Amino acid sequence: MPGTGLVLWAEDFSPLDQVLPGEPRTIALKLPGTTRGPVPSAELATATRIKLRSYDVPALLIRDGAALATLASADDAGDEWLAGPSLRYLGVLAGFACDLARRGRMLPQLVTEGGVPTARWRPVITGGDAAAYRDFAAGMPPVVRASGAGLGRTLRDALNVLVDASARTLMPERLLRGLRPGPKAELSDRWVSALTADDPALLGAKPAEVRELGAALGDWMRAANDANGPVRVSFRLSEPLPGEDEWGLEFALQSAEDSALYLPATEVWDGARFPGMPARPDETLLAGLGRAVRLFPLLHVALGDQQPAAMTLDTGEAHEFLRQAAPLLQAAGFGVMLPKWAGRKGVGLKLTTRSKTSSAKALAGSGFGLEQLVEFRIDLVIGDSTVTAEELAELSRLKVPLVRVRGQWVELDDRQLKAALKAVGRRRDGEMTAGEVLQQVIDGGEEDLPLVEVDADGTLGDLISGQAADRLAPIGTPPGFQGTLRPYQERGLSWLHFLGRLGLGGILADDMGLGKTAQTLSLLVQERLDGTPKPTLLICPMSLVSNWQKEAARFAPQIRTYIHHGASRKKDGIETADLVITTYGTAVRDLATLKAQEWERVVCDEAQAIKNSGTRQAQAVRAIPARTRIALTGTPVENHLAELWSIMDFCNPGFLGPAKHFRRRFQEPIEVRQDELAAEALKRATGPFVLRRLKTDKSIISDLPExxxxxxxxxxxxxxxxxxxxxxxxxxxxxxxxxxxxxxxxxxxxxxxxxxxxxxxxxxxxxxxxxxxxxxxxxxxxxxxxxxxxxxxxxxxxxxxxxxxxxxxxxxxxxxxxxxxxxxxxxxxxxxxxxxxxxxxxxxxxxxxxxxxxxxxxxxxxxxxxxxxxxxxxxxxxxxxxxxxxxxxxxxxxxxxxxxxxxxxxxxxxxxxxxxxxxxxxxxxxxxxxxxxxxxxxxxxxxxxxxxxxxx
CATH class of the missing domain: 3.40.50.300 (P-loop containing nucleotide triphosphate hydrolases)
Structure with missing residues (x-):
């Protein structure tokens, strides 16, 4: 990834000539290999005499904005071409770059490319974005830096290109109106115009002017990054008292490592300190406020004081701070503390469902099904209060961005109000199936009108709330199971059995050692009692094959078990078994055979093995058809939320939407911005399908030692x-x-x-x-x-x-x-x-x-x-x-x-x-x-x- 675009390389680009807008090139890359040529990554563990060598490889050079578009389509390549893991990594990086640009986490700069002054947008990496940047550095595939550039330079170059392309996509219009400046105009005017022009080069610029403007812009970038020290300036916004219109904005110093170390500016001026404080905290406070005034100009009022500690805002100014200044300050590395309601969608939907009287008994017992009809009602809510169409119309007429509704402040915007008024005209009550209700909960409403609350009764309510395992009638240890299930294991069995009857998959995420194996085997025994004829396919790491074989013989000797692994494996062994045990590697090699069999379910043990959705084994496992699927893992999320999507997409294909949609809706808001609303929505969407118990919870197991x-x-x-x-x-x-x-x-x-x-x-x-x-x-x-x-x-x-x-x-x-x-x-x-x-x-x-x-x-x-x-x-x-x-x-x-x-x-x-x-x-x-x-x-x-x- 050089500074001007994206380089793709492969053994043969001929199938892609009409798909990717690239310029054919031959480039030198330093790759692991032998004298015969580069070796694939999978062979690194076994090949000998591997060294880093330079090879001339065919490549496509994809320029700037086209590079962004190519990476954006990496997950949706279809049958025309297949994106490898390294390209998908760059696709995720492109999403990060777009997010930075959308949030204004960039500054315009004047750089030199090929000896020519050029107008470019550059990312500002501070605050929470710095942690994400370190993650990208740690996870960078070696092939991405095969050109020989250092890791830091490679990542920064890539992000520079992608952020610049994202900025130009977001701002196709000129920043300043009027006549477009000509080649003899002031360099600053030409530079501003070039920030959104197709050609960012500033040919013929005078070297002295370039140096002067470049130095000023460089100072701006350095000042934006200065907030990354051990102590930062922080702002706390507090609500007005009832009946008043004065909001308080308090200044403070706060530890960047430990947010609990917080010192109001009044105490800073009194000489108070906390561990790690700089030698002159008063100077740190003043310098930070001086930088912040660029992002919130109204601060200049407070800076008129000799010892600024706080300022008051009216409601309009408070809204400006909430909407514009607070996100910029937080992204720039300043501390920002807002009321709990801040950032939440002002208007949302509440879904209420009730069991029909004739179906109440079925809902409470084993007769529940996704085709069951329930009564529903959809209400509009602002904050914690339901609002009528008339109240909503009045709020829209007033056009007040911050309002107090029944004692609670909420933030409104035109898009939300328009979406809410449009929703008023839709069907708001009636009947729908339990399956439709469940899908609405997973979908989570619209972007401008999210589903913020669900009130459901009966078994459907238990399922949506994630409490089905605790409230379902326990099945008890099945007859024929050679052992006694603990109470929490019986609840797990009931939950797995319940989901299976509905045709849904689930993640049994019990802590290691709580008996996921026993619960799974007891499910197979129970299903044989129910008359289920189709076999179950269990996929696990090679190290666990013997464990499953022995545990099956111990707990469920009546279950016909076949080990589909090794040179002696045969297709007819699959056809006569109740439980087929195989490994992830064998599943890849024998995918055609496994796809041809009718399975009741596929179970993945140590399901973190399929946490990376792009790997061959994850794709192979998802391709095996089954009525239901179960993932067994004590760590459903080890590093990133994309792993949860991959495992959930195995269990219930398509429920969480495409990976790109999941990344935009959940992963980026939660991991990059710590968005609590997105976290709540994800928990609500996945809660029905995840059962998690911990060994350390004495209410689960009280006889496990310390x-x-x-x-x-x-x-x-x-x-x-x-x-x-x-x-x-x-x-x-x-x-x-x-x-x-x-x-x-x-x-x-x-x-x-x-x-x-x-x-x-x-x-x-x-x-x-x-x-x-x-x-x-x-x-x-x-x-x-x-x-x-x-x-x-x-x-x-x-x-x-x-x-x-x-x-x-x-x-x-x-x-x-x-x-x-x-x-x-x-x-x-x-x-x-x-x-x-x-x-x-x-x-x-x-x-x-x-x-x-x-x-x-x-x-x-x-x-x-x-x-x-x-x-x-x-x-x-x-x-x-x-x-x-x-x-x-x-x-x-x-x-x-x-x-x-x-x-x-x-x-x-x-x-x-x-x-x-x-x-x-x-x-x-x-x-x-x-x-x-x-x-x-x-x-x-x-x-x-x-x-x-x-x-x-």
């Missing part, structure tokens, strides 16, 4: 410290000389080496030398392991590195004179199952050493009551999944979880960064360690630098 987590601080030995410093100096010298994908790889390599040093010198050196007395971590593990086995307990020890586990296993076994089992990705399924069985059934105390990737999910290891994370992956979700191998139903003792951290090293510093950013952990850290590679060189040196206080 999980006690602690950090174990380890010191480096002198040998480790020497090695650590040597690696830092060597790797920083290499990093400083590299850029782009090469730099990113060097940063990851440095992190790996430093973590290996923290584990043990031998882990880095691989020289086969002795292990004792050379590692602070190993010494602490030896002590802890001795205590565990002496107490007669068992422990799980997780490591990120299989090579280290291979070295550690025989050493610990000899040191403890006890069995130390070792599970890693290279084991066969039979050997893996045997190790789990031995650990679970053996009477003697022992350690189970496990590779984090190979054993992080799918195993039941409740024989352990200790969990040790020897080295950290820095992804809380991954660590929690690994811990839950022991902390799950069947565990009768408290579980002690210890996370080893070497003091003074990057391990301690990254742990501290995670603790400071708990609220952002899922989006910033959730993708692994890639976000660290985006830090600047000085930040990396500070992160890697060894604190000698952590050496013994």
């Amino acid at each position: 999980k006690n987590e602690m950090k174990v601080w380890c010191t480096l030995t002198a040998e480790q410290a020497t090695l650590y410093q040597a690696v830092v100096e060597d790797m920083m010298a290499t990093i400083e000389k590299s850029e782009g994908i090469e730099r990113r790889g060097n940063v990851l390599a440095a992190m790996t080496k430093l973590k290996q040093v923290c584990n043990h010198p031998v882990h880095l050196l691989k020289d086969g030398s002795r292990l004792p007395s050379r590692s602070g971590k190993l010494a602490r593990l030896e002590e802890l392991a001795a205590e565990i086995v002496e107490d007669g307990d068992k422990a799980l020890v997780f490591t990120q590195y299989a090579e280290w586990g291979t070295m550690l296993q025989p050493y610990l076994a000899a040191h403890l004179d006890r069995p130390v089992l070792w599970l890693h990705g290279g084991l066969s399924k039979v050997k893996r199952d045997a190790l789990v069985e031995e650990f679970q059934t053996a009477d003697e105390p022992m350690l189970f050493l496990l590779s984090l990737k190979a054993a992080g999910t799918g195993l039941n290891l409740t024989a352990a009551n200790h969990v040790v994370h020897f080295d950290r992956w820095w992804n809380p979700a991954v660590e929690d999944q690994a811990t839950d191998r022991a902390f799950r139903i069947g565990q009768s003792r408290d579980v002690q979880v210890r996370k080893f951290i070497c003091t003074g090293t990057l391990e301690e510093k990254i742990d501290a960064m995670i603790e400071r950013k708990k609220a952002l952990a899922s989006s910033v850290v959730g993708t692994g360690e890639g976000w660290i590679t985006d830090l600047g060189t000085d930040q990396l040196r500070e992160l890697f630098e060894l604190d000698l206080a952590g050496v013994r």
Whole structure:
């Protein structure tokens, strides 16, 4: 993505000649490959002798606005062409750019392109947008920066192009009326005209004028970005007292990291402070107000005071602040606190449904169906109050933007009022089916007239409110099920059975260890009692195939189960089974066979495997026809709301609309702007189809023991410290000389080496030398392991590195004179199952050493009551999944979880960064360690630098 457009490359562009408006080119890209050519990403794990090499590849150069249009259509390519994951990434980035432009998060600038002064729009990335920008940097596919540009430059160049194109699309009209300036006119006039012209170049401009105007515009951009410091100026708008027209606007200083640290300007002038305050907070306040006056000119009144602390506004001025200034101030990084009602749609719809008298019994019991007729009424509401058509007409006549309706202030605009008046003439009561009601709740009304409240009774109301599982008549443990379901599991079974009868899919999102497997198998047993003849297809990761096979044999031996996996799999095995278990990989390979079978349902276990809708396995799973579908996952959203859309689209295809519609309606408002209304609407739309219970909720399960987590601080030995410093100096010298994908790889390599040093010198050196007395971590593990086995307990020890586990296993076994089992990705399924069985059934105390990737999910290891994370992956979700191998139903003792951290090293510093950013952990850290590679060189040196206080 250079500064002038979008570059697409592929092996063959001939099918796209009539589809994409590109200029054929041949460009040099640096790609992973061998001497024979580039390798596909999927082959990276197995191919050998892969290096970054330059290749000449065919490409299409798509200019500016055409690039924006191409990316906007990436999700809707149809049969003409297929957008890959990298192009879809750029499509999401294009949506972000359009959103920035719509919200005015851009400034006009004068830049030089090819030696020619050019008028361009540039994004302003501050406040909440900065977090989104970091997410895009962390998630950038390597191929996007294959041109060799640094990651930061590549992303910024891409955003520059897309924001400029978005701005010109949004503002096709000239900014200033009058005659179009000619080539001899003032440069400033020509520049303003070029901001919306087809040709943004300013040919023939005098260098002195270019420098002068460029410098002034650059100062403007720098001032817009200055609000990104540790302390920001904040504004609080308060309502007038009843019967009055004076609104209060209070100024304050607020911590950018912790919004609870808030100091009103009156206290700033009195000399008060909070932690992290700059040396001269009064100067910070005045400077911030000086910048803010550009966005809210009325502030100049308050700046006339020697010590400005607040100002009063009338209702018209308050509306101007709400509508225009507040969004600009917030987007520019200022703090803005508004009344709770601010930003909500002033006029909305309330849907009320009531069971028909003749159907009340059916609605309350098992006879409920989506074809059931219910009485409905649609009312117009403003704030919390229902309004009549007459009241609405009077408000429209008055044309007052802020009004107090029955004691509550609300904000109105012409578009909403027009939409509401138009809705008055539509059918507002009568009968509709329960299915139509449910679809209206999911659709959520219109953009200008949203559905803000639903009042439904009976089972339909329970379903819409997400309380159906608690209010449905429990089915109870089905006869023939070899076990006893807990009360919350019976409610889960009733909910799954209820949705199944309606032909709806659902997400069973119970916390890990609460028995999603048992609830699913009990559903199959119940359906066989109901006379359901069609089989169920269960798709899961390879590591869980044996678990499902054994649990099915244990709980539901009457269910005919067939494992459709491996070289011996046969089609006739599918045709004679009640439950077919396969893997995600096999589902892709055997898609034609699986599509040809009639399925009662498709169940996806560990459904986060289909969270990325563009992957082959997600597309394959969605293509398998079934009457209903169930997703089983403890983490329906790991990083982004798009994952929820992907899983929901599997369960109930089309219910949430196309991905692009979901992104515009929910994802961008919630993730970028923290829109509470959008979050409420999404919860209302998905609530009927998601059942989520937590282990920590004592009302769900009261007999699960406690999980006690602690950090174990380890010191480096002198040998480790020497090695650590040597690696830092060597790797920083290499990093400083590299850029782009090469730099990113060097940063990851440095992190790996430093973590290996923290584990043990031998882990880095691989020289086969002795292990004792050379590692602070190993010494602490030896002590802890001795205590565990002496107490007669068992422990799980997780490591990120299989090579280290291979070295550690025989050493610990000899040191403890006890069995130390070792599970890693290279084991066969039979050997893996045997190790789990031995650990679970053996009477003697022992350690189970496990590779984090190979054993992080799918195993039941409740024989352990200790969990040790020897080295950290820095992804809380991954660590929690690994811990839950022991902390799950069947565990009768408290579980002690210890996370080893070497003091003074990057391990301690990254742990501290995670603790400071708990609220952002899922989006910033959730993708692994890639976000660290985006830090600047000085930040990396500070992160890697060894604190000698952590050496013994």
